[in-house]
Amino acid sequence: MSDIPSAVRISEEGPREGFQIEKGPIPTTRKIELIDALSRTGIDHMQIVSFVNPKAVPGMADADEVVEGIAPRPGVEYTALWLNERGFERALMHDRLALAGSITLVASEKFSKRNQNRTAAEQLAGQHTIVEKYKAAGVPVERGMVMAAFGCNFEGDVPVSRVVSLVQQILDVAKQHGVTLKYITLADTMAWANPLSIKRVVGTLRERWPDVDFALHLHDTRGMAVANAFAGLEMGVKRFDAAVAGLGGCPFAGHAGAAGNICTEDLVFMCNEMGIKTGIDLDELIACAKLAEDIVGHPLPGAVMKGGTLQKYRA
Amino acid sequence: MSDIPSAVRISEEGPREGFQIEKGPIPTTRKIELIDALSRTGIDHMQIVSFVNPKAVPGMADADEVVEGIAPRPGVEYTALWLNERGFERALMHDRLALAGSITLVASEKFSKRNQNRTAAEQLAGQHTIVEKYKAAGVPVERGMVMAAFGCNFEGDVPVSRVVSLVQQILDVAKQHGVTLKYITLADTMAWANPLSIKRVVGTLRERWPDVDFALHLHDTRGMAVANAFAGLEMGVKRFDAAVAGLGGCPFAGHAGAAGNICTEDLVFMCNEMGIKTGIDLDELIACAKLAEDIVGHPLPGAVMKGGTLQKYRA
Numbered sequence: 097m098s099d100i101p102s103a104v105r106i107s108e109e110g111p112r113e114g115f116q117i118e119k120g121p122i123p124t125t126r127k128i129e130l131i132d133a134l135s136r137t138g139i140d141h142m143q144i145v146s147f148v149n150p151k152a153v154p155g156m157a158d159a160d161e162v163v164e165g166i167a168p169r170p171g172v173e174y175t176a177l178w179l180n181e182r183g184f185e186r187a188l189m190h191d192r193l194a195l196a197g198s199i200t201l202v203a204s205e206k207f208s209k210r211n212q213n214r215t216a217a218e219q220l221a222g223q224h225t226i227v228e229k230y231k232a233a234g235v236p237v238e239r240g241m242v243m244a245a246f247g248c249n250f251e252g253d254v255p256v257s258r259v260v261s262l263v264q265q266i267l268d269v270a271k272q273h274g275v276t277l278k279y280i281t282l283a284d285t286m287a288w289a290n291p292l293s294i295k296r297v298v299g300t301l302r303e304r305w306p307d308v309d310f311a312l313h314l315h316d317t318r319g320m321a322v323a324n325a326f327a328g329l330e331m332g333v334k335r336f337d338a339a340v341a342g343l344g345g346c347p348f349a350g351h352a353g354a355a356g357n358i359c360t361e362d363l364v365f366m367c368n369e370m371g372i373k374t375g376i377d378l379d380e381l382i383a384c385a386k387l388a389e390d391i392v393g394h395p396l397p398g399a400v401m402k403g404g405t406l407q408k409y410r411a
Numbered sequence: 412m413s414d415i416p417s418a419v420r421i422s423e424e425g426p427r428e429g430f431q432i433e434k435g436p437i438p439t440t441r442k443i444e445l446i447d448a449l450s451r452t453g454i455d456h457m458q459i460v461s462f463v464n465p466k467a468v469p470g471m472a473d474a475d476e477v478v479e480g481i482a483p484r485p486g487v488e489y490t491a492l493w494l495n496e497r498g499f500e501r502a503l504m505h506d507r508l509a510l511a512g513s514i515t516l517v518a519s520e521k522f523s524k525r526n527q528n529r530t531a532a533e534q535l536a537g538q539h540t541i542v543e544k545y546k547a548a549g550v551p552v553e554r555g556m557v558m559a560a561f562g563c564n565f566e567g568d569v570p571v572s573r574v575v576s577l578v579q580q581i582l583d584v585a586k587q588h589g590v591t592l593k594y595i596t597l598a599d600t601m602a603w604a605n606p607l608s609i610k611r612v613v614g615t616l617r618e619r620w621p622d623v624d625f626a627l628h629l630h631d632t633r634g635m636a637v638a639n640a641f642a643g644l645e646m647g648v649k650r651f652d653a654a655v656a657g658l659g660g661c662p663f664a665g666h667a668g669a670a671g672n673i674c675t676e677d678l679v680f681m682c683n684e685m686g687i688k689t690g691i692d693l694d695e696l697i698a699c700a701k702l703a704e705d706i707v708g709h710p711l712p713g714a715v716m717k718g719g720t721l722q723k724y725r726a
Contacts, residue, residue, distance in 0.1 A: 100607075247721065247724075248724075249724045250724075252724055252725050253725065287718060288721060290681055290684040290685050291638075291641045291681070291685070292415075292684075292685045292686075293684070316714065317714065317717075317718035318677070318680055318714055318715050318718045318719075318720075318721075319637055319674065319677040319680070319681075319713070319714025319715060319718070320637060320677075320680075320681060320684075320714075322634055322635060322637060322638045323606075323637045323638040323640070323641040323681065325638070326606045326638040326641065326642065327641065359634065362633070362634040362635075365633055365634070365635075366605055366606070366634075366635060366638065369605040369607075369608070369635075370605050370606070370607045371607075395710075398634070399631065399632065399633055399634025399635075400633050400634055402632075403602060403632035403633045403634070404632075404633075405633075406562065406603060406633075409562075409563075409564045409565075409567055410567050410568065
C-alpha cells in the first residue's frame with residue numbers, strides 16, 4: 097500500500113461536464129453561481145466551459161458569457177475545453193482563462209471518427225499541427241490525454257499495448273515540438289474500466305515510464321468510478337478529474353443511462369477518510385453539490401451529499 | 412493481487428433489507444414475485460424476510476405469508492433474520508427455510524443499546540443462551556457476525572483491537588458450545604468503512620486467524636461500497652452480502668439518506684469484469700433490479716441496471 101500518495105490534486109470538471117449535457121436551459125447566472133461557489137472550496141483547477149458548436153451542444157452556447165461573468169478567485173486556474181481551431185480561438189479571447197494545450201489521442205478509431213470525424217492517422221497528424229498553434233499563441237502544452245483508454249462502446253476492449261503505443265506517440269509529439277508534459281491523463285470515457293484493469297494499465301505505463309505522472313479521468317456509468325479511483329491511488333496516481341455531485345456524461349457515448357464523472361465530493365470523502373490530502377473543504381463542496389442539484393432541477397448521483405460525512409459523529 | 416479469489420459467494424439480502432425499510436405497503440404477491448425471480452438468477456443463498464415485531468417493522472408483518480408463498484427452487488437456500496426468541500420461534504415454523512444460527516456481537520455498545528436494548532455484557536451472555544437454543548432446536552450455528560465493525564454513528568470510529576476482541580469472543584462462544592462456524596461476517600452497518608480500513612481490519616484478522624473465512628456486509632451510504640468490496644477482494648474475501656438494485660438500509664442507523672446495501676448486480680458486474688466467478692446470471696439479475704424498482708415505485712441506486720453491461724458492445 098506504500099504507493100498510495102499523501103496528497104492528490106483534483107481538477108473539477110463539473111461545470112463543463114455537467115452543463116454541456118443537461119437539457120436545461122440553465123440560466124447563465126446560475127452556472128456562474130456554481131463556479132463561484134466551487135472556487136471557494138479550495139479547488140484550484142476547474143474546467144468551466146467548452147467552446148464548441150452551439151448547435152451541437154446548446155448548453156455551451158453561453159460559454160463566453162459564463163467566462164466573463166465569474167468572479168475569478170486568486171489561486172484558482174479556470175480552464176476551458178475546445179475540440180477544434182475555432183473553439184481554441186474563442187478560448188484565446190479570454191485573459192482570465194488559464195489556457196493549457198493538450199496532446200490528445202483516442203484509443204478507439206471508431207470513437208474518434210464518431211466524436212471528431214477523424215481517423216487515427218488524421219488525429220495524430222492533427223496533434224502535430226495543434227501543438228505548433230499552441231506554441232505560436234504562447235499557450236503552454238501541459239497535458240497528454242488518451243481517451244477511451246480502457247474500452248469503447250464502438251470498438252470493445254482496448255488492449256494495454258494500444259495504450260502503451262498511444263502514450264509513446266504523445267510523448268513523441270511532445271518531444272518533436274520541444275514541449276514538456278506535466279502529466280498524461282487516461283480517460284475512461286465510456287466507463288469500461290474496472291479496478292484490476294486500472295491497475296494493469298497504470299502499472300504497465302509506470303513500469304515503462306516511471307517519471308511520467310499519470311492522471312485518471314473516470315466515469316461512473318457502471319458504478320465503478322470510486323473503486324477505480326482507489327485502484328489508481330494504490331498505483332500511485334496523484335491527479336484526478338472529477339465532477340461535483342457526479343454531474344456530466346458524454347453526449348456521444350451512445351448509451352442511455354448517461355452517468356457522469358466520478359463525483360468530486362465522494363472522491364474527497366474517500367481521500368479524507370484514508371488520510372490523503374486534497375486541499376478541498378468537504379463541507380463546502382457538499383454545499384456546492386446540493387447547489388448543483390438545485391440548478392439542474394433533478395437528483396444527481398453523488399452519495400456523500402445524501403448520506404453525509406462522518407465528522408458530526410466524531411465531534 | 413494474488414489474494415484475489417477466483418470465485419465468490421454472494422448472499423442476496425435485498426428482499427429482507429429492502430422490504431423492511433420501504434414505506435410501502437408492498438403487496439405480498441410482489442415480494443414473492445421478486446424472490447422467485449431472484450431464485451432463477453443463480454443466486455443460491457437468499458435472506459427473504461425478517462421475523463420482527465410488525466409494529467416496529469410493518470413491512471415485515473407478512474413475513475409468514477411471504478415464506479409460504481414462494482416457489483422454492485432446488486439448490487437455493489432461503490433464510491430469514493430474527494432478533495429475539497419470538498422471531499426465532501416463528502422462523503422454526505417454516506420447513507422451507509434453511510435456518511442457520513449466528514453468534515452476533517456489536518462493536519458499539521451504544522448501537523447495541525439502541526438497536527437491541529442490550530449492554531455489551533448482556534449481549535455476550537445472550538449469545539451463550541441462544542447457541543444452546545439453536546442446538547436444542549437442531550439448527551446449525553454457521554456464522555459469526557460483528558456489527559458496526561468499522562464505525563458507529565453513536566460511538567464513532569471503532570478501533571481494530573475491539574474487532575479483534577469481538578472475533579475472539581465469538582470464536583470462544585463457538586468453542587465452548589462445540590459448534591464450528593463456517594465464516595465470520597464483518598458488517599459495516601452504518602457505512603463507516605473505507606477501502607484502507609477494510610484492508611487494515613481484514614488484514615489484521617487474517618493474520619491472527621488465517622483459517623477463518625471472513626465475509627463482508629457493506630452499506631453504500633457514502634458511495635464507498637464497491638470500492639470497499641474491491642479492497643475486500645484484494646484481501647482474499649470470498650463472501651459478500653448484497654442487495655439487488657441496492658435495496659435496503661437500516662431503520663435504526665439514525666441518518667436521513669438511508670442508502671442500502673452494496674448493489675448485487677454492480678458487485679457481480681465488477682466480479683465478471685475482473686474474471687471472478689459468482690455463478691449468477693448478470694442479465695437476469697439486472698431484470699430483477701428493474702423489477703425491484705417497479706415494485707418499490709421509485710428509483711433505486713444500482714448503476715449497472717441503468718448504464719448497462721459491456722456484453723452487447725463486445726458481441
